[in-house]
Amino acid sequence: MVLRSCWKSRHKNRPGPTAAAAAALRGRAGPAALLWLCATQLVCAGGALAETKNVVQKDAEFDITYNDTVTSENQTIYAFNHTVSRNKTEGVRVTVDVLSQGFESPILFVVRQKQAVLSFQIPLILRGLYQRKYPYNHVGRTLCQPPTRAASETQYFFVDVSTLSSQGTNYQLRVSRVESFTLHTDKKFSFTASPSQPQYFKYDFPEGVDTVIVKVNSDMTFPCSVMSIQDIQCPVYDLDNNVAFIGMYQTMTKKGAITVQRKDFPSNSFYVVVVVKTEDEACGGPLRFYPLRPDELIDAGNRSKMIDVIVTPAIESEVYVMGMLFCLGIFLSFYLLTFVMTCVENRGMKKKEVLQFPADMSPAETGKTPASPYEYGSFADNGSTLSSEAITDSATSTDNNYGYVERSLDSVGRIRHESLSSVEEDDYDTLDDINSDKNIVRTKKFLYVSDLSRKDKRILSKKYQIYFWNIATIAVFYALPVVQLVITYQTVVNVTGNQDICFYNFLCAHPLGALSAFNNILSNLGYVLLGLLFLLIVLKRDIVHQRALVRNDLHALECGIPKHFGLYYAMGTALMMEGLLSACYHVCPNYTNFQFDTSFMYMIAGLCMLKLYQKRHPDINASAYTAYACLAGVIFFSVLGVVFGKGNAVFWIVFSVIHILATMLLSTQLYYMGRWRLDSGIMRRILNVVYTDCIRQCSGPMYIDRAVLLVMGNIVNWSLAAYGLLERPNDFASYLLAIAICNLLLYFAFYIIMKLRSGERIQCLALVCILFTAVVWGLALYFFFQGLSTWQKTPAESREHNRDCILLSFFDDHDIWHFLSSIAMFGSFLVLMTMDDDLDTTQRDKIFAF
Secondary structure: OOOHHHHHHHHHHOOOOOOOHHHHHHHHOHHHHHHHHHHHHHHHHHHHHOOOOOEEEEOOOOOEEEEEEEEEEEEEEEEEEEEEEOOOEEEEEEEEOOOOOOOOOOEEEEEEOOOOEEEEEEEEEEEOOOHHHEEEEEEEEEEEOOOOOOOOOEEEEEEEEEEOOOOOEEEEEEEEEEEOEOOOOOOEEEEEEEOOOOOEEEEOOOOOOEEEEEEEEEOOOOOOOOEEEEEEEOOOOOOOOOOOOOOOOEEOEEEEEEEEEEEOOOOEEEEEEEEEEEOOHHHHHOOOOOOOOOEEEOOOOOOOEEEEEEEEEOOOOHHHHHHHHHHHHHHHHHHHHHHHHHHHHHHHHHHHHHHOOOOOOOOHHOOOOOEEEEEEEEHHHHHHHEEEEEHHHHHHHHHHHHOOHHHHHHHHHHHHHHHOOOEEEEEEOOOHHHHHHHHHHOOOOOEEEHHHOOOOOHHHHHHHHHHHHHHHHHHHHHHHHHHHHHHHHHHHHHHEEOOOOOOOOOOOOOEEEOOOOOHHHOOHHHHHHHHHHHHHHHHHHHHHHHHHHHOOOOHHHHOOOOOOOOHHHHHHHHHHHHHHHHHHHHHOOOOOHHHHHHHHHHHHHHHHHHHHHHHHHOOOOOOOHHHHHHHHHHHHHHHHHHOOOOOOHHHHHHHHHHHHHHHHHHHHHOOOOOOOOOOHHHHHHHHHHHHHHHOOOOOOOOOHHHHHHHHHHHHHHHHHHHHHHHHOOOOHHHHHHHHHHHHHHHHHHHHHHHHHOOOOOOOOHHHHHHHHHHHHHHHHHHHOOOOOOOOOHHHHHHHHOOOOOOOOEEEHHHHHHHHHHHHHHHHHHHHHOOOOOOOOOOOOOEEEEE
């Protein structure tokens, strides 16, 4: 009783214990009790002398502004009470404004509630980068409202005001109710927030709604702000320095959106917290203030921001099913179309065989066994005529063919069979006489496919089959750590709640399980399915060709472009891996894993160029080891560019020099068909050629067509190198991909033009594929350049480009890019495969190699 009286004396100006208590103790206790009582009174008196603060408690009311003064000698306690209902949530907001200027010590405000304590000082000091300090004299905070189990309950809370300043400081205190504290579905609510006056509101999941999207918008880019989704618990973290402690959060300028699922909030409700940051650097804004001294306070100016918030229901499970069925339906229709065309083609082949073997004539009636079914067709006549004319032509045109004698189809089988005795390509290439023969053949002014397809077919087939096995091995070793890494990324996002790690289109990011944007992953299914379909088409063609070789079909042996399918298998595998790795990238898209999305794009572009070159140069095409080593170098520079290339002049100078040197070396290799050497005498030979062809006599290039292609290629590549050196684009991976695509398109255009110049024609199927692919590529690029997000900017700036779904309420523009680009790549592969089908009955010594 005495200790309690002593405590009251310090807080209610009572000097000692009550008289009744003292009399009771004197009457009941002996001298020891009296001695203890005296000691207690001395302690209380000493405390009262040491702390002479006057504590005043006032009963306060809502929506009334209290103007008071506080010093170190007085402390004011405001007592409030309000009724809390279980079915109605009503917010309470405390607003404080300090009127005095230049006060020496801050004022401390402590709000004591039933289950929470909120404290803050004025001036409120918020820190920015490099420990900058921003003071705020006007503070507004919303009190946390703990849930109540009773239908109606009266709750009390107290606001304590104190300071250590000896001089009086004037302040204003106002406590008011927040009538619109609860957000309603599909109803926009507007409010104002600032760094010292954060806002948060409550949202309850309605019945039947399991997922909602919280959208926050503003007409003002700056000041930078943060939106957060937090569970219903106290305290609520609503300041710039603690808003990232719990829940999900993201920075924003004009747009912000977070998808919230009921399963993550056991109370079936959550808080939407909006905080304005003290600085704009996190949103890509400038840092305008630099303090002269570390402890200098900086006036941040007016950082109020008008904000709109709306909560809308997300899509239902039926939309997920429709999206998946739509995606499967599109790409499975290509399987159905391919099956129908295969059936039609097989029926045509059977009719052709019937015409070649009439029912009234069998091979036995002719008295001999045919070497090939084509012997009974019109090709036998053409072949014999061609063979007789060829000998005459070769005798009169030895200046072009250098003694190369054309052979009749009747002798092809025997010669081809004898050439199969070689089992190692190196045994053929390392002989001096063969090297001499290569120099004679490959340096002719006019080359034919027969000049560059002299090596044994079995050896070349094994050589090009390595492309497939190597890329399959690369895919396994590349994909496994990628999958592991993106799973870690997604786990970090889910655990930390930091929505700035991944650059989604948050307005159309539909979660499924632990995945945050399932639609962006699903739309990559087309690459995998169409890549698999292309592999099946290649396999079918490969089987048909192998059967023709077993029959000693002369067309398969000596006519048309040599059939090597290894690169086709590698292209189909690369397309499938592009789909897998693009899906991995879209698990958490950001600048550090963008190379996952582009690595196999480099592979595809490189393989397509190699296949174009291999068509008419099968003997001198690059080996798989050389090709993949070069592509590995490209990916290596891609990683260096992403990590070090942003604004680094040294990197861009080195890369541009390497780019130009590589272009010159490749041009020399292509122009001389590999018949040159890079050694110590290279400069002497270059000077000799310049003196002979440019100074001594002005002569044009010997290989005009090749020279035109290489000059155009050098112009394009030198221009791209100059652009990169001058502009230094932030997205180095896309810049590198643009180089590859430009070179591929240039070579493809050159191939088509030279094909038409040579008198060849493009069959109907190939022409349809070209036109269809060109249209689809145009549409795909339109959706690609919509730019729904970009990791070249800050996450907040990237969200300014976010847009709603445009297809089935499930897919956005980038998903449509995935659909169309996968179809376009598949069509491009078909073009490469079918564009030379018109040459299947033309002898190779009549097909130009360009």
